[in-house]
Amino acid sequence: MGLLRNVILGRPDGMRARLCKKVLGRSTEPEKDPAAAPYTAPGGTGGWGAGPTAAEPALGLSPEAPKDVTPPDGFEVVLHKDALVAGRVVEIIVSGTAIAVANVDGHFYAVSNTCAHAGGPLGEGTLEGPILTCPYHGWAYDVRDGSCRTNPEVQIQKFDVVVEGEAVCVRV
Numbered sequence: 806m807g808l809l810r811n812v813i814l815g816r817p818d819g820m821r822a823r824l825c826k827k828v829l830g831r832s833t834e835p836e837k838d839p840a841a842a843p844y845t846a847p848g849g850t851g852g853w854g855a856g857p858t859a860a861e862p863a864l865g866l867s868p869e870a871p872k873d874v875t876p877p878d879g880f881e882v883v884l885h886k887d888a889l890v891a892g893r894v895v896e897i898i899v900s901g902t903a904i905a906v907a908n909v910d911g912h913f914y915a916v917s918n919t920c921a922h923a924g925g926p927l928g929e930g931t932l933e934g935p936i937l938t939c940p941y942h943g944w945a946y947d948v949r950d951g952s953c954r955t956n957p958e959v960q961i962q963k964f965d966v967v968v969e970g971e972a973v974c975v976r977v
Contacts, residue, residue, distance in 0.1 A: 877967060880974035886913070887971070894937060894948075896928030899977045903928075904964060906973065907948045909935045914948035915964040915975045921953065927961070 876882050883897050883906060894907040896918055903918035905928035916937070918928045925941035932938075936954060938945045945954040951963035965976040 874972040876974040
């Protein structure tokens with residue numbers, strides 16, 4: 806049942822759970838037995854829909870993106886460079902576009918958050934080196950160029966990224 810719940814609602818700490826909480830004013834958390842142990846999401850936060858957001862310490866994130874940085878023309882500040890530890894990926898919405906920002910050994914990359922196979926949320930996937938794997942069916946993408954390792958005929962959109970001072974900036 807847990808896998809089916811993740812497919813329908815997304816991960817407890819994922820974008821869909823946070824969006825549901827924000828838009829509907831409620832979490833996607835199932836009713837709990839008070840005697841049962843609480844669910845603990847990755848990163849140590851509890852409950853469905855209560856997982857880390859793009860600015861919570863569960864991912865080692867600072868409270869917000871730097872405000873004193875002027876991004877280059879066409880770029881937007883998305884997060885503080887120390888907010889996303891190496892080997893992690895986070896979902897961010899920039900100018901109405903959902904993107905996945907990955908930190909590969911201190912280098913930041915941004916790609917579309919949508920898997921070309923079945924629309925899975927790539928920002929909820931796993932990152933091993935530069936390879937980002939979709940949580941739905943395991944399609945793998947190289948975040949450096951957007952190429953698909955599972956099907957070489959497929960590619961996802963890649964966005965330009967620059968680090969300006971302490972800020973990670975993306976052109977969408």
